[in-house]
Amino acid sequence: MSTFVTWVLLSAILSLAVAAVLYWRIVGLNPGNDIMRELNKAIFEGANAFLKREYSTLVIFVIILAIIITVIPGLGWQTALSFVCGALASGLAGYFGMRTATLANARTTQAALTSMPAALRVAFNSGSVLGLAVVGLGVLGISVLLLLFTQVFGAKLGVTLDQYILGFSLGASSIALFARVGGGIFTKAADVGADLAGKVEAGIPEDDPRNPAVIADNVGDNVGDVAGMGADLFESYVGSIISAMLLGFLAISGVAGADAMKAALFPLLLAGAGIIASIIGIAYTNAFTSSHPHAALRNGTFISAVLMAVAGFLLVGYFWNDIGQTWGIAIALVAGLGAGTAIGLLTEFYTSADFRPTRYISDASRTGAATNIISGLSVGMISTAIPVVLIGLTILIAYAATGGFANNAMGLFGIAVAAVGMLSTLGVTLAVDAYGPVADNAGGIAEQAHLPSGVRAITDQLDSVGNTTAAIGKGFAIGSAALTALAFFAAYSAKAGIGSIDLMSPVVVISLLIGAMLPFLFSALTMTAVGHAAQEMINEVRRQFNEIPGLREGKEGVKGDYKTCVDISTAAAIKRMILPGLLAVAAPIIVGLLFKYLELAMNGGQNLPNVAGGAEAVGGLLAGALASGVMLALFMANAGGAWDNAKKFIEQGGLMSEMRNRHGDDWQGEVMKDLSPVEQENYAKYVSSETERVTGEGGSFDKAEADQTRDDFIVAQLSKGSDPHKAAVVGDTVGDPFKDTSGPSLNILIKLMSIVALVFAVLFK
């Protein structure tokens, strides 16, 4: 065992070493001129202020939960220790990722002065630090704990997997919930607060440095899209590996002549191989950054996936040949690898303005905000269908290929292997995903530092690719959360020691319904939290403008107190996420205990084997939360993404080019035929006012004037600032908490509930 784990440990250390090298290379780059340095410093300090406040709150939470875990009979200090390590590792990964991203912003802008590939490399390497830190710390934590418990403390492998190491996953999940929910509230509160207090109230432009909330807004991008996404996927990564190890151990324990330890270590070795494949993919992207950033990123990911498949086949042959499972496990692995990519691409289809769904929304904006909202909600709802079928197909293939129809335990392990397969190359997929916010911030810095337009063109190109990779990343996060939660669920069923979780029992159906309700309640709480937090931000900006002389006027040397803004956003975010957070942690425990004692009470203190009690009720709860949580997460993320891009499409003149594509040269004439009654009325008014103006100036309203009037009208009617654009802005604003707060938080909800149930399963027996 030690030999295998040592190899895995080495891959984790290599991962962290590469991350460190990339980090120092970024630090050593030129962060640009004074304005850029100042912006960079402000964002960096803001991010640190956020982390300091967040972590000081979390320390209390972690200590309390660690004590509770220690004193619960059947858990103990070993699980508590793993829990603290998991929380620490998740926190560290988020910290490194965010620190790097906030340092890389300005350096990416500066590199764009040289060339596009140079800028791409900085942004991508910043993402790589997060990706490699996540996988490195995840594998390191699991390996060290495994060695510690089995080799140092002499615990059996069974109890180590079944109890102790699960704490690591619980720690990662708890921190992830804070990072995702808190981060989601932070970023949208800052975004909305800065816009309303600055642009609308004080009348200063967007991203103006005088507005003390702008820094909070910039910090928010990193908090949500870098640290939040990193913690989310750290949890999925760690969870899929740990549940696969446990399910592998259980599946093999009953097979005569097979080595259960090998089965348990196999997922960890897959992860190790994935790390090496990711590092090679990252190196490839660095070496061959062509002028097509999308191609460079895609090829790096693709190479890693192919290498991973090859390595996986070799490992499978070595580990599983003796019990004749070679092909089954290999198919499960490849199914997982492929499904992650496919779900990501589907997300792109539903949210990119290159495809029909988003164009349908921008078209619906022509009849007002209500039709924009209805069409966005419809697109979001429809977008659940194919991804869910795809997730189902992946589960089915992994289960059937490993012979689950004859041997359920082996089939469940197959599903867990698919989840590990999907996440095995996380090092590079997360790098691609976390590159987006850096490119986005780099563009903002270029704008504020008044750099040449060529720089902005490069960052725009990088940002546009970043939007695509962000959409893919969101789909990937949901898909992997579903598979990981399912693997947890399978592990829970195995661990809770129940014969079945039977939907024919009303106890299971009741808890299924309550479980299905929780994601709705959770989403409502996080959505309203954004509104309240934004209001607090507005009040703070008002106060600073009133109390700091010269701030509003932009007097030389007067600076806003952006740290307080960041702290307010942080405090509000953390305060507002307590209730949703408690919901996730408490619901499985309350339902489990309630139905446990109810069953005992109904049967005179007996625990009848054929009657559903606490453990079965928790199973129903998890299944309900998984079912409605996955749908809501897909619905909210995709509706939000589609609204965002429908608005951008209109801003870029998309409605007009649509018409040109549809009708060719005489498109203006066709547009006029298509006008709605309101538009016709507006046109008539516009023509008469133009006629008046022209004749008033002594001219005559001839054909050329009429054509010009018509064309001006069309442009004003269909582009930025027009009524359709205003309608699209409403959709975009509704979509903000959908896609950046509530939707992504649901990923954590379903995983956290499952791991809580898994760790505390001992209570429900």
Add this chain to the structure above:
Amino acid sequence: MSTFVTWVLLSAILSLAVAAVLYWRIVGLNPGNDIMRELNKAIFEGANAFLKREYSTLVIFVIILAIIITVIPGLGWQTALSFVCGALASGLAGYFGMRTATLANARTTQAALTSMPAALRVAFNSGSVLGLAVVGLGVLGISVLLLLFTQVFGAKLGVTLDQYILGFSLGASSIALFARVGGGIFTKAADVGADLAGKVEAGIPEDDPRNPAVIADNVGDNVGDVAGMGADLFESYVGSIISAMLLGFLAISGVAGADAMKAALFPLLLAGAGIIASIIGIAYTNAFTSSHPHAALRNGTFISAVLMAVAGFLLVGYFWNDIGQTWGIAIALVAGLGAGTAIGLLTEFYTSADFRPTRYISDASRTGAATNIISGLSVGMISTAIPVVLIGLTILIAYAATGGFANNAMGLFGIAVAAVGMLSTLGVTLAVDAYGPVADNAGGIAEQAHLPSGVRAITDQLDSVGNTTAAIGKGFAIGSAALTALAFFAAYSAKAGIGSIDLMSPVVVISLLIGAMLPFLFSALTMTAVGHAAQEMINEVRRQFNEIPGLREGKEGVKGDYKTCVDISTAAAIKRMILPGLLAVAAPIIVGLLFKYLELAMNGGQNLPNVAGGAEAVGGLLAGALASGVMLALFMANAGGAWDNAKKFIEQGGLMSEMRNRHGDDWQGEVMKDLSPVEQENYAKYVSSETERVTGEGGSFDKAEADQTRDDFIVAQLSKGSDPHKAAVVGDTVGDPFKDTSGPSLNILIKLMSIVALVFAVLFK
């Protein structure tokens, strides 16, 4: 047996007789002056045009499905016959209810010339015709089929309940789907189409008789809220009775010395007792219509419920004493009776402007359409929590009280009894519910016929009570659909002959996920259908205005072709509901067959007992659809209702009275302190323009002028036509398909899928 069934038959015939008497009394009333007669006739003819078109389509569907059922081995002509009867009975109930409602509109208006109680009686008795027709036809159909199969054809009770009579429920469900989805699309297409083509495009007022789509809009109210709601609850009513009969039979079959036939007949006798209780309640409301319409309606319902509880206790004592189940069954019955009311009242809380949630939305409208939408979505999502817990509690009480923790079959019967209890007084609850649209239309007729303002005041009062009862009715419909679907589900598990539907099997989890996705897909399809159908309506109105000379100008004697408008709305509705309808019918059959053959293929043609196959997969599918369907139905219905009332609240000056309540006499000063930046800017502009105007007229802008300016500004800023009002209109428009199309259709989706699975269960074995 015959004696019992004869008594029940008599109650059904009494119900239909009372309905006939009430109908003829309404027909005999004075429909008012010429304008009222004409409006009445137009709506009546429009409704008939709709029904003719709908039923000629449905006949084809019914014939095809009847043939399929006949040829499937294990089903046969008996099930097909029941199916045709169920479809016929549902169609007849809807026809009588709608016919009465469309005759009662103008007569209610005319009665309001006399007194409020007189008008209340007409509207309420119209609703009573629907209520009594639904329960009378439901019980009549089940009783006659039961006698026919067992007494005439000599079939055994087991196969009659287990196979033949289920067809009656399937027939009712199929028609209900068309009535609800088609009706929902019809009414919103006509509503939106009439508004856009008339008000906006042709510039004629709302409800103007020149607009040929206005009649379609009026017809739509009856189609959706009378016929749609009636078919929905007919299905729940019939389904709860039939599934309780089957589950009662199965629960008792294994008990030594107990009479399974008595158990099977018990739910039918409960329904018979409920009919008598309903008739007494209706009589009470007729006799004691005080000047408080809400109290009269509530007391009638309350008296029926108490009578039903008493009758239920007597029946329980007679039927269940011998096996010691008296208290258990009685508690289940009362739990169901109570839960229906409680869920209705909760709906009122979430959707009435008398309570915080809706006021929160109207307050959020002050910051624009986006915050209006976000707050409405949040309220809708939060509103799922307590009703779901309440449904769970009802299931748990019914299950535990009947000893389900020790004897699962008996507990499942207990749940079915709770569903029957909830629906037993449907005669009167549906009467109260269907009274609303009549009062609503009566108000519209009073307005168009220029009757004295006292008449409008009376109909307004009735309408306002009608809004409350409609909200309660919607909540009741969802709650009863959930319980009925659950009873179907229990019956399915029993009939499919499977040991368990185990969530530990991935096959069940996959189909659970797909089941949870279907309500999202279904909602998206119905929501987009409304948009497309409304567009077709607009085109037709445009055509008529262009092609019928004098129509737009309101020339004497020129009438619009409203029948074509009705037909277009009908055709579009029926066309657009085929895909969602097929989804509901086909999904369980496809999933069942797919997994059946997959299991066989994986196990070399064997059907292993411990492996989940087609039957288990369908179980997972139903559970998933139930879980997410109930949430979405509550979410959409309540969000839509709250948006609607938030808009009405603003129109009635609610934002100002809120401020007055909060701040007392100096409320205007407080409003000014609370202004948002945009409002402050608008105020400054308004003050300067007023100052200019006053000084321009030679006056001076003194304190009195300033105060007046301020007060005028507040009124314009917060009431009808203001920006908050416009934002609230956006929410109301989004809410229209939510609450009247997609949300209510989900009730049918979950019931129809369950009954399809139940009838076709023979295919999955």
